[in-house]
Amino acid sequence: MYKLKYLPNTLGIIRIILCIPIIFLTPFGVVSMLLYIAAGLTDAIDGPLARRIKGAESQFGAVLDSIADMVLVFVGFIFLLPVMGLWTFLLFSMYGALAYKVGSGFVGYLKHKEMVLLHTYGNKFLGVFLFSIPIVYYFFTKGLFINFYTLIGLFFIIVITTEEILINLMLHKPSRNIKSIFQVKSINKHFKEQ
Numbered sequence: 001m002y003k004l005k006y007l008p009n010t011l012g013i014i015r016i017i018l019c020i021p022i023i024f025l026t027p028f029g030v031v032s033m034l035l036y037i038a039a040g041l042t043d044a045i046d047g048p049l050a051r052r053i054k055g056a057e058s059q060f061g062a063v064l065d066s067i068a069d070m071v072l073v074f075v076g077f078i079f080l081l082p083v084m085g086l087w088t089f090l091l092f093s094m095y096g097a098l099a100y101k102v103g104s105g106f107v108g109y110l111k112h113k114e115m116v117l118l119h120t121y122g123n124k125f126l127g128v129f130l131f132s133i134p135i136v137y138y139f140f141t142k143g144l145f146i147n148f149y150t151l152i153g154l155f156f157i158i159v160i161t162t163e164e165i166l167i168n169l170m171l172h173k174p175s176r177n178i179k180s181i182f183q184v185k186s187i188n189k190h191f192k193e194q
Contacts, residue, residue, distance in 0.1 A: 004053055004056070005053050005054070005055040005056040006056075007046075007049055007053065007056065008046040008047070008049045008050035008053070008056050008061055008065075009046075009056075009058075009060070009061050009064055011042040011045065011046040011049070012042070012046055012061070012064040012065050012067075012068040013064070013068070014039075014042050015039045015042040015043060015046075015068040015069075015071070015072060016067070016068050016071050018035045018036075018038050018039040018042070019035070019036075019039050019071050019072055019074075019075045021035055022035050022036055022039075022075050022079060022080075023075065023079055027079055027080055027083040028080070028083065028134070028137075028138055032080075033134075033135070033138050036075070036076070036080070036134065036135075037135065039072050039075075040072065040131045042068075043065075043068070043069060043072065043127070043131075046065060047065065047119070057177075059176075062119065062176040062177060063176075065119070066115075066117035066119075066176070069117075069127060070101075070117070072131070073098060073101075073127070073130065076130065076131065076133075076134055077094065077095065077098055080134040081094060081133070081134065084133075084134065084137050094130060094133070097126065097130065097161060100161030100164075100165075101117070101123075101161065101164070103161075103165065104117070104118070104161060104164040104165050104168055105117045107165050107168045107169060108168040108174060111168055111169065111171075112168075112171075112173065112174040114174060116168055116174040116176060117176065118164050118167060118168070118176060118178055119176055119177050119178070119179070120160070120163060120164060120167065120178060120179055120180055120181075121179050121180055122160035122163050122164070122180065123160060123164060125160065126160045126161075163180070163181050166181055167181050167184060170184045170188070171184060171187065171188065172188045172191050172192070173191045175187050
């Protein structure tokens with residue numbers, strides 16, 4: 001019998017599986033957009049479920065969630081965004097955000113000897129922002145919100161990615177579920193007491 005505690009990890013695996021057909025489908029077709037939105041919804045609910053279901057939070061789940069997120073971002077960046085014909089500046093800004101994310105994980109690897117992709121509130125906001133761009137484009141093909149997204153996006157890309165790099169540098173041991181830089185002191189204290 002399926003145990004409920006495996007549901008969040010199952011959603012992470014489903015997110016990866018939903019992303020694979022998008023690579024082969026027509027960008028911004030009805031099916032590819034439905035798959036993209038469904039994959040995003042699994043991302044929105046797997047974390048809260050893991051925290052609410054007893055015994056569902058795990059180190060494996062945190063790593064699986066990060067991998068599934070990166071697969072979804074990869075699909076959006078490689079197969080959807082280039083087709084959108086967005087301003088070069090915005091497109092390069094989004095690729096810059098991906099580079100910062102990989103760079104933050106690399107800093108975590110250098111410091112802690114393991115890949116550390118954090119689950120901060122800022123990171124979640126950035127993910128929602130990047131995830132929503134193709135959806136907004138799909139529904140508003142005139143680009144009504146692109147200027148707004150550019151300004152807000154650039155601000156958060158800079159702030160959020162800088163926060164992640166600082167967190168990775170400041171933590172004594174990796175803590176993937178840290179929510180903000182303001183928790184570093186208490187988490188380091190907790191590690192020291194163990």
